[in-house]
Amino acid sequence: MTAPDIPVVTVYVDRSKCQGYGQCCFEAEDVFHLDEDGKLVYVADSDISHRADIVNAADVCPMQAITVS
Amino acid sequence: MSVVIVGAGLGGLRSAESLRAAGYAGPITVVGDEPYLPYNRPPLSKEALAGGIDVTGLEFRRKATVEDVDWRLGCHAASASLADHTVTLADGTVLPFDGLVIASGIRPRRLPIPGPTEGRHVLRTADDAMKLRTLLTPGAHVIIMGAGFIGCETAATARKLGAKVAIVAIDAEPMIRPLGAELGAGMRRRHETHGVRFHLGHSIDAFSGRDRVRSVALSDGTELPADVVIEAVGSIANTEWLAGNGLDLTDGVHVDSSMRVATDLAQVVAVGDIARHPNALFGGIPRRIEHWNMPTETGRRAGATLAALLAGDEPSDAPFTAMPSFWSDQYDYALQSFGMPGIADRIEVVEGDTDGPCIVEYHNTSGLVGVVGIDRTPDLIPYRKQLAARA
Numbered sequence: 001m002t003a004p005d006i007p008v009v010t011v012y013v014d015r016s017k018c019q020g021y022g023q024c025c026f027e028a029e030d031v032f033h034l035d036e037d038g039k040l041v042y043v044a045d046s047d048i049s050h051r052a053d054i055v056n057a058a059d060v061c062p063m064q065a066i067t068v069s
Numbered sequence: 070m071s072v073v074i075v076g077a078g079l080g081g082l083r084s085a086e087s088l089r090a091a092g093y094a095g096p097i098t099v100v101g102d103e104p105y106l107p108y109n110r111p112p113l114s115k116e117a118l119a120g121g122i123d124v125t126g127l128e129f130r131r132k133a134t135v136e137d138v139d140w141r142l143g144c145h146a147a148s149a150s151l152a153d154h155t156v157t158l159a160d161g162t163v164l165p166f167d168g169l170v171i172a173s174g175i176r177p178r179r180l181p182i183p184g185p186t187e188g189r190h191v192l193r194t195a196d197d198a199m200k201l202r203t204l205l206t207p208g209a210h211v212i213i214m215g216a217g218f219i220g221c222e223t224a225a226t227a228r229k230l231g232a233k234v235a236i237v238a239i240d241a242e243p244m245i246r247p248l249g250a251e252l253g254a255g256m257r258r259r260h261e262t263h264g265v266r267f268h269l270g271h272s273i274d275a276f277s278g279r280d281r282v283r284s285v286a287l288s289d290g291t292e293l294p295a296d297v298v299i300e301a302v303g304s305i306a307n308t309e310w311l312a313g314n315g316l317d318l319t320d321g322v323h324v325d326s327s328m329r330v331a332t333d334l335a336q337v338v339a340v341g342d343i344a345r346h347p348n349a350l351f352g353g354i355p356r357r358i359e360h361w362n363m364p365t366e367t368g369r370r371a372g373a374t375l376a377a378l379l380a381g382d383e384p385s386d387a388p389f390t391a392m393p394s395f396w397s398d399q400y401d402y403a404l405q406s407f408g409m410p411g412i413a414d415r416i417e418v419v420e421g422d423t424d425g426p427c428i429v430e431y432h433n434t435s436g437l438v439g440v441v442g443i444d445r446t447p448d449l450i451p452y453r454k455q456l457a458a459r460a
């Protein structure tokens with residue numbers, strides 16, 4: 001859990017859309033990666049400094065599966 | 070101060086968002102001749118063609134920063150005068166601009182083949198896909214002309230829907246230009262296992278049928294029954310509306326690494342499939358790259374360039390080094406490509422074999438220029454890093 005006074009950026013990936021293309025992983029390496037089976041693993045809450053990278057990751061997802069808040 | 074963007078596809082959308090991100094706060098008008106807000110095309114040959122087309126469901130999410138954009142949908146830009154700073158729509162409306170973004174993409178090439186035209190189809194837009202969807206029925210004879218990615222993906226989807234599918238192409242193997250002969254042959258065998266018939270090394274000489282196409286005649290004399298013909302034999306850039314402005318329009322719109330069009334008449338950038346741009350990772354030769362990630366990459370750069378020009382600043386002249394990236398889904402196989410395998414002169418299967426999961430390296434005298442994996446996406450990451458290090 002992150003303390004409420006530290007600004008975070010939250011991502012949500014719609015698993016029913018995600019096809020494991022891994023494009024997001026190249027934009028925000030600290031947040032998204034593919035495991036050995038090609039399944040996406042991601043960190044839901046990240047420091048706000050990652051926001052630009054995460055927005056880029058959402059842009060390049062071919063399935064438009066990533067939501068950023 | 071105002072910006073007009075011609076083309077309401079991914080490139081148009083990303084350019085608008087990037088203009089905003091770069092600080093441009095003035096009006097933006099996007100002209101698009103399709104009646105839809107920007108939507109995602111790749112599903113049109115894959116899951117959307119198989120499962121039904123819901124254009125709203127395919128729409129891209131639009132950032133809040135572009136909520137005030139004036140979308141002129143169902144409007145065709147007929148011409149532009151860079152000297153007068155205007156775009157004229159087909160209905161006569163004149164849109165003045167200070168900055169222009171060219172994002173009008175490409176359309177499928179049509180070959181002049183004798184015979185009826187009814188029954189001949191292409192696949193580029195949601196409307197094209199909706200028409201095809203109703204025709205790809207169990208047992209229908211589907212002839213696909215061209216063995217590139219769109220032809221092969223459509224073949225896979227048509228098989229899934231129960232149609233009888235034949236691919237006719239002059240190439241020796243499917244997808245031979247981007248993948249090479251060995252991997253192309255592997256892809257062909259996957260298709261053959263799924264019941265697709267190939268007529269390679271042949272062209273279609275004529276269509277016959279009284280009211281509509283009923284059969285096709287190949288260059289070797291073979292006659293194939295046809296209910297539906299899908300033509301996927303390359304593309305033509307939508308540049309006609311730019312004629313008469315002295316621009317270099319050979320194969321798209323020529324731009325520099327900042328996506329700027331060389332002209333003294335106006336501030337103009339181009340993005341996406343239409344932009345023939347240099348990529349410093351691959352020798353800086355200007356090329357059009359019809360990959361889904363390029364409208365986003367070129368749009369980011371073009372928006373920043375145009376915002377700087379409109380603010381009276383010098384745009385960045387940093388080299389453009391975005392990684393071309395392409396995926397394709399055919400049956401249950403996931404193909405992923407990074408870099409420019411098409412410019413290689415030496416190809417090596419480095420892991421697996423081309424009938425199963427595999428990794429293929431593409432080299433030329435400058436070193437590794439591309440990598441393609443089938444069902445090996447996570448293992449391509451180090452290759453992508455190596456390609457990115459070419460900068």
Ligand SMILES: Cc1cc2nc3c(=O)[nH]c(=O)nc-3n(C[C@H](O)[C@H](O)[C@H](O)COP(=O)(O)OP(=O)(O)OC[C@H]3O[C@@H](n4cnc5c(N)ncnc54)[C@H](O)[C@@H]3O)c2cc1C
Binds near residue numbers: 075081307396397
């Ligand atoms: C069926 C299909 C499957 C694909 N699959 C993949 C894939 O799996 N992987 C991948 O990497 N890429 C794929 N692509 C390629 C990818 O979709 C394109 O690279 C991308 O859509 C290009 O975006 P764009 O904005 O440059 O052009 P477009 O999306 O073509 O947008 C241009 C828009 O401008 C409009 N326009 C043209 N002229 C005018 C005018 N004069 N006035 C007004 N509007 C105009 C057009 O109608 C169009 O709506 C696929 C493409 C198709 C068609």
Ligand code: SF4
Binds near residue numbers: 025062066
């Ligand atoms: S880019 Fe999209 S589809 Fe690909 S792994 Fe990331 S979330 Fe999934």
